[in-house]
Amino acid sequence: MNWDSLAGFLAMGGRGAFVWGSYGVTLLCVLLELWLLKQGRRQGLRALWRRQQIDIDEAAAMPASQDNP
Amino acid sequence: MNLFHYASPQTFYPLAGRLVPVFAVLAALLAAAGLYLGFFVAPTDAQQGEVYRIIFIHVPAAWMSMFIYLVMAFWSAVGLIFNTRLSHMMTRALAPTGALFCFVALWTGALWGKPTWGTYWVWDARLTSQLLLQFLYFGYLALVHAIEDPRRADRAGAIIALVGAVNVPVIYFSVQWWNTLHQGASVSLSKAPSMATTMLWGMLLMALAAWAYTIAVSLARVRGIMLERERRTDWAMAEIARAGAAGGARA
Numbered sequence: 001m002n003w004d005s006l007a008g009f010l011a012m013g014g015r016g017a018f019v020w021g022s023y024g025v026t027l028l029c030v031l032l033e034l035w036l037l038k039q040g041r042r043q044g045l046r047a048l049w050r051r052q053q054i055d056i057d058e059a060a061a062m063p064a065s066q067d068n069p
Numbered sequence: 070m071n072l073f074h075y076a077s078p079q080t081f082y083p084l085a086g087r088l089v090p091v092f093a094v095l096a097a098l099l100a101a102a103g104l105y106l107g108f109f110v111a112p113t114d115a116q117q118g119e120v121y122r123i124i125f126i127h128v129p130a131a132w133m134s135m136f137i138y139l140v141m142a143f144w145s146a147v148g149l150i151f152n153t154r155l156s157h158m159m160t161r162a163l164a165p166t167g168a169l170f171c172f173v174a175l176w177t178g179a180l181w182g183k184p185t186w187g188t189y190w191v192w193d194a195r196l197t198s199q200l201l202l203q204f205l206y207f208g209y210l211a212l213v214h215a216i217e218d219p220r221r222a223d224r225a226g227a228i229i230a231l232v233g234a235v236n237v238p239v240i241y242f243s244v245q246w247w248n249t250l251h252q253g254a255s256v257s258l259s260k261a262p263s264m265a266t267t268m269l270w271g272m273l274l275m276a277l278a279a280w281a282y283t284i285a286v287s288l289a290r291v292r293g294i295m296l297e298r299e300r301r302t303d304w305a306m307a308e309i310a311r312a313g314a315a316g317g318a319r320a
Binding site for chain 1: 108
């Protein structure tokens, strides 16, 4: 064990700002990427689903279109 | 097992969906183990004190940023030569994560440079070529998003990925070719690593975590790209209807 107290752990031998600045920003970047991925998945799926619904509605509104091209 | 079986989006999509949580959990476990070793087992560095602990993200991120770019170049070459749709989709899915690791390598390098070199930034060969890699990632992303037609975007992006790959060996060997402020490689295949064993293991575990994370995230991303591009096919229409009705589309 390297640390005798939480304060000592956070201080990182007086270089806490550099060490935690590195780890903190890395964590933020990862969280941002995961959030963007989740958002993108949801929005993309919603857009695709809507487009599909429109296609289905249009096809239903024109039942004779295949018989009379 | 026939590998080509999984080269079609229809079969790859559900496979990727099953692999994402596996690699996500793996990444979390590896990162937890790596951070434990890095902070609680690895000793204080005799010269640098505690600030060297930045190494556990800096080196894996830098490795990953270079490796992902090479993988993008590989998929681009495959896509250009064999005209396979999935290859270009993989290139695209990898790019944002590569850009992220490149940024992390630059950021943590700056914060490590200040207390050890006395400066956040210096225009030496290693740092400058790594910055160029960042711009190559941004350039790739800007280009493929600017071109409307996906096939043209794929081909243009593939050219950037292939041409830019020349930069990767320049980054890697820059510390040997030029007199850089950046130190030489601490770990190489040809000689024993110049660091304590627990430090090395912490770093390698973090590198494996970065690998698993990249696989999980890029597979999740490629699924979205696949669904969008294949939306007119039967399997994608069924998946959109299923996922949409399940609430994913309305949430």
